[in-house]
Amino acid sequence: xxxxxxxxxTITDGVTPVNKTVMQPVFDxxxxxxDKTKRGALxxxxxxxxxxxxxxxxxxxxxxxxxxxxxxxxxxxxIGTTAMPQFTGNIDTGLNNSGLFSVMESSTGTKPxxxxxxxxxxxxxxxxxxxxxxxxxxxxxxxFVRVKATNWGxxxxxxxASSDGNDGQPPAPKPTTAEGSVGEWDVAAxxxxxxxxxxxxxxxxxxxxxxLNKTSGVLGGAYAGVSSGNIAGxxxxxxxxxxxxWRIA
Numbered sequence: 001x002x003x004x005x006x007x008x009x010t011i012t013d014g015v016t017p018v019n020k021t022v023m024q025p026v027f028d029x030x031x032x033x034x035d036k037t038k039r040g041a042l043x044x045x046x047x048x049x050x051x052x053x054x055x056x057x058x059x060x061x062x063x064x065x066x067x068x069x070x071x072x073x074x075x076x077x078x079i080g081t082t083a084m085p086q087f088t089g090n091i092d093t094g095l096n097n098s099g100l101f102s103v104m105e106s107s108t109g110t111k112p113x114x115x116x117x118x119x120x121x122x123x124x125x126x127x128x129x130x131x132x133x134x135x136x137x138x139x140x141x142x143x144f145v146r147v148k149a150t151n152w153g154x155x156x157x158x159x160x161a162s163s164d165g166n167d168g169q170p171p172a173p174k175p176t177t178a179e180g181s182v183g184e185w186d187v188a189a190x191x192x193x194x195x196x197x198x199x200x201x202x203x204x205x206x207x208x209x210x211x212l213n214k215t216s217g218v219l220g221g222a223y224a225g226v227s228s229g230n231i232a233g234x235x236x237x238x239x240x241x242x243x244x245x246w247r248i249a
Contacts, residue, residue: 117137185245187244192237192238215238
Protein backbone atom coordinates (compact mmCIF):
# COMPACT_ATOMS: atom_id res chain seq x y z
CA UNK A 1 0.00 0.00 0.00
CA UNK A 2 1.46 3.37 -0.99
CA UNK A 3 1.96 6.11 1.59
CA UNK A 4 -1.23 8.19 1.84
CA UNK A 5 -0.87 11.98 1.74
CA UNK A 6 -2.00 13.28 5.12
CA UNK A 7 -2.87 16.82 6.12
CA UNK A 8 -1.88 17.76 9.67
CA UNK A 9 -4.86 18.82 11.74
CA THR A 10 -4.52 20.31 15.18
CA ILE A 11 -7.14 19.35 17.70
CA THR A 12 -7.63 21.88 20.46
CA ASP A 13 -9.11 19.62 23.11
CA GLY A 14 -5.78 19.02 24.78
CA VAL A 15 -4.89 15.67 23.13
CA THR A 16 -1.91 14.92 20.92
CA PRO A 17 -2.44 16.32 17.37
CA VAL A 18 -3.31 13.67 14.76
CA ASN A 19 -0.85 13.97 11.89
CA LYS A 20 1.03 11.79 9.38
CA THR A 21 3.78 11.04 11.82
CA VAL A 22 1.31 9.72 14.34
CA MET A 23 -0.69 7.63 11.77
CA GLN A 24 2.20 6.19 9.72
CA PRO A 25 2.66 3.12 12.02
CA VAL A 26 -1.03 2.34 11.48
CA PHE A 27 -0.63 2.56 7.69
CA ASP A 28 2.43 0.30 7.83
CA UNK A 29 0.52 -2.30 9.86
CA UNK A 30 -2.38 -2.29 7.36
CA UNK A 31 0.13 -2.70 4.51
CA UNK A 32 1.55 -5.83 6.15
CA UNK A 33 -1.94 -7.30 6.74
CA UNK A 34 -2.93 -6.79 3.05
CA ASP A 35 0.34 -8.24 1.79
CA LYS A 36 0.07 -11.28 4.04
CA THR A 37 -3.57 -11.82 2.98
CA LYS A 38 -2.59 -11.75 -0.71
CA ARG A 39 0.24 -14.24 -0.22
CA GLY A 40 -2.01 -16.50 1.84
CA ALA A 41 -4.69 -16.50 -0.85
CA LEU A 42 -2.16 -17.38 -3.58
CA UNK A 43 -0.69 -20.16 -1.47
CA UNK A 44 -4.17 -21.56 -0.89
CA UNK A 45 -5.03 -21.49 -4.60
CA UNK A 46 -1.72 -23.10 -5.48
CA UNK A 47 -2.28 -25.88 -2.96
CA UNK A 48 -5.97 -26.47 -3.66
CA UNK A 49 -6.88 -25.17 -7.11
CA UNK A 50 -3.83 -26.51 -8.96
CA UNK A 51 -2.84 -29.54 -6.91
CA UNK A 52 -6.31 -30.92 -6.23
CA UNK A 53 -7.33 -34.07 -8.10
CA UNK A 54 -10.98 -33.13 -8.70
CA UNK A 55 -12.76 -29.82 -9.35
CA UNK A 56 -14.28 -29.97 -5.87
CA UNK A 57 -10.92 -30.64 -4.21
CA UNK A 58 -9.49 -27.73 -6.15
CA UNK A 59 -11.90 -25.40 -4.42
CA UNK A 60 -13.96 -24.59 -7.53
CA UNK A 61 -17.56 -23.45 -7.25
CA UNK A 62 -20.29 -25.22 -9.21
CA UNK A 63 -20.18 -22.48 -11.87
CA UNK A 64 -16.39 -22.67 -12.10
CA UNK A 65 -16.55 -26.45 -12.39
CA UNK A 66 -19.04 -26.15 -15.25
CA UNK A 67 -16.94 -23.64 -17.17
CA UNK A 68 -13.38 -24.80 -16.42
CA UNK A 69 -11.55 -27.13 -18.85
CA UNK A 70 -10.36 -29.88 -16.56
CA UNK A 71 -7.93 -32.39 -18.10
CA UNK A 72 -8.73 -34.94 -15.41
CA UNK A 73 -12.35 -35.18 -16.51
CA UNK A 74 -12.01 -34.72 -20.32
CA UNK A 75 -9.12 -37.14 -20.88
CA UNK A 76 -11.70 -39.92 -21.16
CA UNK A 77 -12.84 -38.25 -24.36
CA UNK A 78 -9.38 -38.06 -25.94
CA ILE A 79 -8.62 -34.47 -24.89
CA GLY A 80 -5.52 -33.51 -22.92
CA THR A 81 -4.08 -37.03 -23.17
CA THR A 82 -1.46 -38.85 -25.24
CA ALA A 83 -3.59 -42.00 -25.45
CA MET A 84 -7.09 -41.71 -26.85
CA PRO A 85 -9.63 -44.10 -25.31
CA GLN A 86 -10.08 -47.32 -27.28
CA PHE A 87 -13.61 -48.04 -28.44
CA THR A 88 -14.70 -51.63 -29.10
CA GLY A 89 -18.50 -51.26 -29.06
CA ASN A 90 -21.04 -50.41 -31.73
CA ILE A 91 -20.14 -47.13 -33.46
CA ASP A 92 -23.77 -46.63 -34.50
CA THR A 93 -25.12 -46.56 -30.95
CA GLY A 94 -22.24 -46.55 -28.46
CA LEU A 95 -20.48 -43.23 -29.06
CA ASN A 96 -22.80 -40.91 -27.16
CA ASN A 97 -20.41 -38.08 -26.24
CA SER A 98 -18.36 -35.71 -28.34
CA GLY A 99 -14.66 -36.51 -28.32
CA LEU A 100 -11.74 -38.27 -29.96
CA PHE A 101 -11.59 -42.05 -29.93
CA SER A 102 -9.50 -44.91 -31.28
CA VAL A 103 -12.03 -47.21 -32.96
CA MET A 104 -10.63 -50.73 -32.76
CA GLU A 105 -10.96 -53.41 -35.42
CA SER A 106 -13.11 -55.45 -33.03
CA SER A 107 -15.73 -52.70 -32.94
CA THR A 108 -19.07 -53.23 -34.64
CA GLY A 109 -21.59 -51.10 -36.48
CA THR A 110 -21.68 -49.63 -39.97
CA LYS A 111 -18.17 -48.73 -41.11
CA PRO A 112 -16.97 -47.44 -44.48
CA UNK A 113 -16.39 -50.22 -46.99
CA UNK A 114 -12.94 -51.75 -46.52
CA UNK A 115 -12.23 -49.89 -43.24
CA UNK A 116 -11.96 -51.88 -39.99
CA UNK A 117 -10.97 -49.12 -37.59
CA UNK A 118 -9.22 -45.80 -37.20
CA UNK A 119 -9.20 -42.44 -35.45
CA UNK A 120 -12.74 -41.21 -34.81
CA UNK A 121 -13.89 -37.65 -34.22
CA UNK A 122 -17.40 -37.48 -32.75
CA UNK A 123 -19.47 -34.30 -32.78
CA UNK A 124 -22.80 -34.34 -30.93
CA UNK A 125 -25.27 -31.47 -30.62
CA UNK A 126 -28.27 -33.63 -29.83
CA UNK A 127 -29.59 -37.18 -30.10
CA UNK A 128 -30.47 -36.67 -33.76
CA UNK A 129 -27.85 -34.08 -34.67
CA UNK A 130 -24.48 -35.83 -34.82
CA UNK A 131 -21.46 -36.27 -37.07
CA UNK A 132 -18.64 -38.80 -37.15
CA UNK A 133 -15.32 -38.46 -38.98
CA UNK A 134 -13.24 -41.63 -39.32
CA UNK A 135 -9.64 -41.72 -40.56
CA UNK A 136 -8.18 -45.16 -41.29
CA UNK A 137 -5.04 -46.53 -39.64
CA UNK A 138 -2.66 -46.28 -42.62
CA UNK A 139 0.41 -44.51 -43.94
CA UNK A 140 -1.88 -43.47 -46.81
CA UNK A 141 -4.97 -42.72 -44.72
CA UNK A 142 -8.50 -42.39 -46.02
CA UNK A 143 -11.02 -40.16 -44.26
CA PHE A 144 -14.79 -40.60 -44.24
CA VAL A 145 -17.65 -38.57 -42.81
CA ARG A 146 -21.31 -39.31 -42.03
CA VAL A 147 -24.15 -37.39 -40.40
CA LYS A 148 -27.06 -38.51 -38.24
CA ALA A 149 -30.43 -36.80 -38.57
CA THR A 150 -32.77 -39.30 -36.86
CA ASN A 151 -30.86 -42.13 -38.61
CA TRP A 152 -27.25 -42.43 -39.71
CA GLY A 153 -26.64 -41.51 -43.34
CA UNK A 154 -24.13 -43.11 -45.67
CA UNK A 155 -20.37 -42.69 -45.28
CA UNK A 156 -18.79 -40.27 -47.78
CA UNK A 157 -15.08 -40.30 -48.47
CA UNK A 158 -13.15 -37.04 -48.28
CA UNK A 159 -10.91 -37.18 -51.35
CA UNK A 160 -7.27 -36.19 -51.28
CA ALA A 161 -4.21 -36.38 -53.52
CA SER A 162 -3.49 -39.98 -52.51
CA SER A 163 -7.02 -41.31 -52.93
CA ASP A 164 -8.57 -39.51 -55.88
CA GLY A 165 -6.67 -41.43 -58.57
CA ASN A 166 -5.77 -38.18 -60.30
CA ASP A 167 -2.71 -37.09 -58.27
CA GLY A 168 -4.73 -34.36 -56.60
CA GLN A 169 -5.54 -32.62 -59.87
CA PRO A 170 -9.08 -31.44 -60.69
CA PRO A 171 -11.12 -34.19 -62.35
CA ALA A 172 -10.92 -34.23 -66.12
CA PRO A 173 -14.20 -33.23 -67.72
CA LYS A 174 -16.30 -36.12 -68.92
CA PRO A 175 -16.63 -36.27 -72.68
CA THR A 176 -20.05 -35.25 -73.87
CA THR A 177 -21.64 -35.77 -77.23
CA ALA A 178 -24.72 -33.95 -78.43
CA GLU A 179 -27.64 -36.18 -79.24
CA GLY A 180 -28.01 -36.74 -82.99
CA SER A 181 -24.30 -36.32 -83.79
CA VAL A 182 -21.40 -38.60 -84.65
CA GLY A 183 -20.10 -40.33 -81.54
CA GLU A 184 -23.51 -40.67 -79.95
CA TRP A 185 -23.96 -44.13 -78.40
CA ASP A 186 -26.81 -46.35 -77.28
CA VAL A 187 -27.42 -49.56 -75.36
CA ALA A 188 -30.56 -51.59 -75.88
CA ALA A 189 -31.96 -54.95 -74.80
CA UNK A 190 -34.95 -56.92 -76.04
CA UNK A 191 -36.46 -60.33 -75.33
CA UNK A 192 -38.22 -63.00 -77.40
CA UNK A 193 -39.20 -62.56 -81.04
CA UNK A 194 -39.53 -59.00 -82.39
CA UNK A 195 -40.30 -57.66 -85.84
CA UNK A 196 -37.77 -54.88 -85.29
CA UNK A 197 -34.91 -55.51 -82.87
CA UNK A 198 -33.64 -51.93 -82.79
CA UNK A 199 -35.10 -48.76 -84.31
CA UNK A 200 -32.61 -46.39 -85.97
CA UNK A 201 -33.17 -42.75 -84.87
CA UNK A 202 -31.21 -41.50 -87.86
CA UNK A 203 -27.68 -41.77 -89.24
CA UNK A 204 -25.35 -44.72 -89.63
CA UNK A 205 -24.56 -46.90 -86.61
CA UNK A 206 -21.98 -49.55 -85.88
CA UNK A 207 -23.11 -52.19 -83.44
CA UNK A 208 -22.21 -55.28 -81.44
CA UNK A 209 -24.87 -57.64 -80.11
CA UNK A 210 -25.10 -60.88 -78.19
CA UNK A 211 -27.99 -63.34 -77.91
CA LEU A 212 -28.49 -65.21 -74.61
CA ASN A 213 -30.83 -68.05 -73.65
CA LYS A 214 -33.31 -66.65 -71.08
CA THR A 215 -33.28 -69.83 -69.00
CA SER A 216 -29.70 -71.09 -69.13
CA GLY A 217 -27.83 -67.93 -70.05
CA VAL A 218 -26.02 -69.86 -72.78
CA LEU A 219 -24.74 -67.73 -75.64
CA GLY A 220 -26.95 -68.15 -78.68
CA GLY A 221 -25.08 -65.85 -81.03
CA ALA A 222 -22.78 -62.83 -81.35
CA TYR A 223 -23.18 -60.17 -84.02
CA ALA A 224 -21.42 -57.08 -85.34
CA GLY A 225 -22.21 -54.78 -88.18
CA VAL A 226 -23.05 -51.35 -89.53
CA SER A 227 -26.60 -50.20 -90.24
CA SER A 228 -28.20 -47.08 -91.67
CA GLY A 229 -31.68 -48.40 -90.91
CA ASN A 230 -33.51 -50.53 -88.38
CA ILE A 231 -31.95 -53.78 -87.22
CA ALA A 232 -34.03 -56.96 -87.36
CA GLY A 233 -33.71 -60.73 -87.54
CA UNK A 234 -31.55 -61.28 -84.46
CA UNK A 235 -34.20 -61.90 -81.82
CA UNK A 236 -35.98 -65.19 -81.13
CA UNK A 237 -38.40 -66.79 -78.71
CA UNK A 238 -36.75 -67.64 -75.39
CA UNK A 239 -33.77 -65.34 -75.93
CA UNK A 240 -32.47 -61.93 -74.87
CA UNK A 241 -30.60 -59.74 -77.36
CA UNK A 242 -28.34 -56.98 -76.01
CA UNK A 243 -27.03 -54.22 -78.32
CA UNK A 244 -24.12 -51.79 -77.98
CA UNK A 245 -24.29 -49.16 -80.73
CA TRP A 246 -22.45 -45.96 -81.66
CA ARG A 247 -23.13 -43.50 -84.45
CA ILE A 248 -20.42 -43.19 -87.06
CA ALA A 249 -22.16 -40.97 -89.63
